[in-house]
Amino acid sequence: MNCKVNADISDSKMISEGIGLGTGEGVDTTGDKPVLSSENHNQRSEFSHHDRSARFLQRFYPGIDRSEWNNYRWQLRKRLTSLADFERIMQLSPDEANALTSGDRRFSVGITPYYASLIDPDNPNDAIRKTMIPATDELVDSPGEMADPLGEDSHSPVPGIVHRYPDRVLFLITDFCPVYCRYCTRSRLVGGNAEFDINMDQWRNAIDYIRATPSIRDVLISGGDPLVYPDDKLEWLLSSLKQVKHVEIIRIGTKIPFVMPQRITMELTEIFKRYHPIYMSVHVTHPREVTPESSQACERLADAGIPLGSQTVLLKGVNDSVEVIRLLVHELLKIRVKPYYLLQCDPIKGSSHFRTPIQTGIDIISQLRGFTSGYAVPHYIVDLPGGGGKVSLVPEHLTSRNGNELIFTNYEGKPGFSYFEP
Numbered sequence: 001m002n003c004k005v006n007a008d009i010s011d012s013k014m015i016s017e018g019i020g021l022g023t024g025e026g027v028d029t030t031g032d033k034p035v036l037s038s039e040n041h042n043q044r045s046e047f048s049h050h051d052r053s054a055r056f057l058q059r060f061y062p063g064i065d066r067s068e069w070n071n072y073r074w075q076l077r078k079r080l081t082s083l084a085d086f087e088r089i090m091q092l093s094p095d096e097a098n099a100l101t102s103g104d105r106r107f108s109v110g111i112t113p114y115y116a117s118l119i120d121p122d123n124p125n126d127a128i129r130k131t132m133i134p135a136t137d138e139l140v141d142s143p144g145e146m147a148d149p150l151g152e153d154s155h156s157p158v159p160g161i162v163h164r165y166p167d168r169v170l171f172l173i174t175d176f177c178p179v180y181c182r183y184c185t186r187s188r189l190v191g192g193n194a195e196f197d198i199n200m201d202q203w204r205n206a207i208d209y210i211r212a213t214p215s216i217r218d219v220l221i222s223g224g225d226p227l228v229y230p231d232d233k234l235e236w237l238l239s240s241l242k243q244v245k246h247v248e249i250i251r252i253g254t255k256i257p258f259v260m261p262q263r264i265t266m267e268l269t270e271i272f273k274r275y276h277p278i279y280m281s282v283h284v285t286h287p288r289e290v291t292p293e294s295s296q297a298c299e300r301l302a303d304a305g306i307p308l309g310s311q312t313v314l315l316k317g318v319n320d321s322v323e324v325i326r327l328l329v330h331e332l333l334k335i336r337v338k339p340y341y342l343l344q345c346d347p348i349k350g351s352s353h354f355r356t357p358i359q360t361g362i363d364i365i366s367q368l369r370g371f372t373s374g375y376a377v378p379h380y381i382v383d384l385p386g387g388g389g390k391v392s393l394v395p396e397h398l399t400s401r402n403g404n405e406l407i408f409t410n411y412e413g414k415p416g417f418s419y420f421e422p
């Protein structure tokens with residue numbers, strides 16, 4: 001089906017309709033794309049302040065106080081999206097400037113001020129910067145690359161739903177993200193790139209499909225980033241899904257704890273507590289994303305009883321070494337996030353500069369397994385192009401078999417360990 005998305009969180013119908021709930025949300029049309037605004041600044045979202053972000057705030061947003069910086073609506077309104085925005089805070093390389101102004105660029109650009117504060121302004125090879133600032137390499141298509149490598153569009157029975165596995169669905173509720181990752185699997189959909197009008201009717205139709213399909217016991221809410229919606233919309237969605245008897249668990253996929261942690265207010269976590277079991281897959285790429293602020297956001301979610309698992313895309317020149325991944329998984333465990341998936345980068349168009357050989361991922365896992373606790377070792381996953389689904393790749397330790405004797409090599413590479421099967 002046509003699963004194009006052209007939704008944004010300001011969808012006027014969605015706001016004005018108010019889905020029968022209290023509204024109080026307005027639409028702010030400043031910036032590249034309208035975003036939700038509200039004068040409800042009294043949400044309990046006080047966050048600790050990193051020295052780095054304090055310096056960044058003082059330098060680039062003089063006159064803005066911490067309470068504004070800590071308000072996620074301010075972070076959304078002040079997203080950096082243009083050449084001029086980026087030139088104000090960093091020294092762009094000629095390639096970055098070309099990519100930012102190229103008429104051929106196919107994918108939106110956007111970064112919250114908070115996330116921009118994590119970027120080294122003087123180093124074009126900075127890991128986080130490479131994931132956010134476009135390069136002209138993303139204009140080059142390579143063999144095997146596709147707009148929709150996972151075949152999501154062909155597994156979509158109704159707009160907004162991807163039903164690929166028997167007992168669960170992916171529910172895409174928005175095309176909007178606070179930041180746009182250059183390697184995004186759904187770059188064909190997010191950032192207003194296509195024509196898919198996500199509105200309340202679509203949400204209702206998607207929920208109707210879930211209600212009418214008893215095999216669905218697990219709903220993964222994603223997008224775009226679902227947590228861009230205001231509390232009342234999210235609560236309406238969660239309560240609607242909770243009323244479907246066969247839906248046993250709800251999962252939410254989000255990068256917001258690491259790119260706009262200010263969104264994780266105590267009010268939001270109170271809502272989540274009412275709709276358990278809720279699980280959360282948090283998208284994190286690099287250990288430098290684990291800051292006092294993102295740690296606080298993850299701890300709030302964990303304190304609300306939400307099991308947190310990470311999803312990390314393996315990216316060339318960003319995190320494709322055992323040292324970086326080891327540091328990341330250890331930092332995640334400290335903030336109660338279980339390293340869950342290390343994902344091979346999907347072959348979207350213009351992604352070859354990010355994609356590593358498969359062996360790189362296997363080597364990283366083999367250098368973690370045994371050398372650190374099993375809790376720290378993620379599954380290394382390839383999501384098979386064409387909609388084949390996820391497969392997990394593991395280093396090979398079984399080297400031979402002689403009758404009921406199996407011969408293994410251990411995690412250190414020492415051969416000759418026997419196990420006798422009964």
Ligand code: SF4
Nearest residue numbers: 177180181184224255
């Ligand atoms: S946050 Fe997720 S959906 Fe949004 S651009 Fe990044 S990878 Fe894509």
